[in-house]
Ligand SMILES: Cc1cc2nc3c(=O)[nH]c(=O)nc-3n(C[C@H](O)[C@H](O)[C@H](O)COP(=O)(O)OP(=O)(O)OC[C@H]3O[C@@H](n4cnc5c(N)ncnc54)[C@H](O)[C@@H]3O)c2cc1C
Ligand code: FES
């Protein structure tokens with residue numbers, strides 16, 4: 001039986017009828033067209049689907065939409081809401097500056113996880129960043145520049161006091 | 172390129188999960204009654220075990236009853252010599268709790284070693300214990316500290332709780348509400364993780380408690396178990412040397428592509444030594 005859910009996605013109120021077995025990632029990609037959130041595995045291990053749920057990184061491939069009823073969700077699209085030409089979020093800018101991506105498939109998840117790392121640890125060491133990236137796989141970069149990017153992004157966030165849409169509620 | 176018809180379309184993943192109904196329980200009574208009236212219902216906590224299982228069609232249920240909306244099931248409280256952790260408390264909260272870190276640092280450390288940060292933001296201690304995966308971390312702490320599992324019906328001592336592979340003393344429909352951990356004199360956990368999943372290939376929790384020394388092992392057997400020879404040796408001499416010569420038999424241990432039974436047996440001694448050194452240190 002379809003269930004009505006109301007949630008906030010990137011600061012916008014969304015209300016839809018969904019099937020109970022609808023995964024959050026499929027809802028975001030197929031119903032809301034937010035295809036920046038990727039699916040890289042079937043085992044909840046790769047982290048390409050990482051989004052923020054009420055400000056905390058979670059794997060959207062391992063959550064039902066009905067579990068997110070009433071929640072505030074931020075996807076990669078919500079970090080720089082002005083789109084092309086707008087300012088990137090400091091973590092996105094750090095990935096750009098530090099060549100933190102090659103094919104880019106893992107990148108949305110890496111950026112969302114990276115923001116979580118910065119928010120938990122402030123200015124994390126490289127060892128902390130590597131340990132915290134346990135649940136995010138990259139098949140291209142060898143992680144070196146991803147670690148560099150997250151360190152740089154964390155520093156930039158600390159300087160600018162950057163907030164995600166989830167934290168500000170879209171204001 | 173067209174996707175061949177015989178392969179599931181990866182863009183239609185929801186098709187891979189069997190259909191089920193979803194209910195958000197408002198109280199423990201509501202959850203238990205919804206469960207008993209449905210065909211083949213199960214509880215949903217963090218979903219970090221249940222949803223991957225449903226996605227891979229390793230299980231199907233007529234109804235999922237979400238425990239997330241029930242008041243009072245999450246949170247950590249320290250009351251003198253006992254720490255109580257609500258069943259719906261997620262691993263990240265356990266790892267980050269300053270009060271717990273003061274009382275039982277080994278338990279906070281263990282929670283921080285489970286899976287990855289995103290999984291730790293959802294997965295719960297109650298879900299982990301109800302599931303009792305042979306490679307899960309919490310069972311080692313629950314057994315090693317001699318904790319008590321509190322349900323909506325009764326209290327179960329850790330020694331009576333873990334029965335076999337994915338089998339616990341929980342009865343059909345019984346809900347874990349909290350776990351009570353006695354504060355030990357000292358304790359430590361050492362884990363040899365699977366490098367991909369981070370589940371324990373072998374994990375050993377060592378504690379010196381009011382009731383004596385306890386050594387609990389996860390990952391190695393069908394469910395968590397204690398090693399009485401090591402406990403006796405440590406009671407006389409709480410030092411790594413005391414357990415260095417003690418091995419468990421490989422006969423009943425797990426064997427898979429990650430590790431042979433003999434290797435797991437050897438890891439039990441190694442992890443025990445390291446855990447004792449850490450607890451003593
Ligand atoms: C990528 C990945 C890596 C992981 N790595 C580790 C690891 O290294 N170590 C580790 O220990 N675990 C690991 N896990 C498992 C994780 O810790 C799960 O969170 C946990 O095992 C289950 O908790 P849950 O809240 O998600 O339960 P759910 O998946 O919601 O439920 C699991 C089962 O328990 C039942 N249940 C849940 N709560 C209750 C309750 N209160 N009372 C009665 N029954 C209940 C449900 O009906 C269901 O059958 C990993 C998971 C993933 C996806
Ligand atoms: S797609 Fe979610 S963890 Fe891989």
Ligand code: FES
Nearest residue numbers: 102104138139140
């Ligand atoms: S950049 Fe290609 S997977 Fe990470």
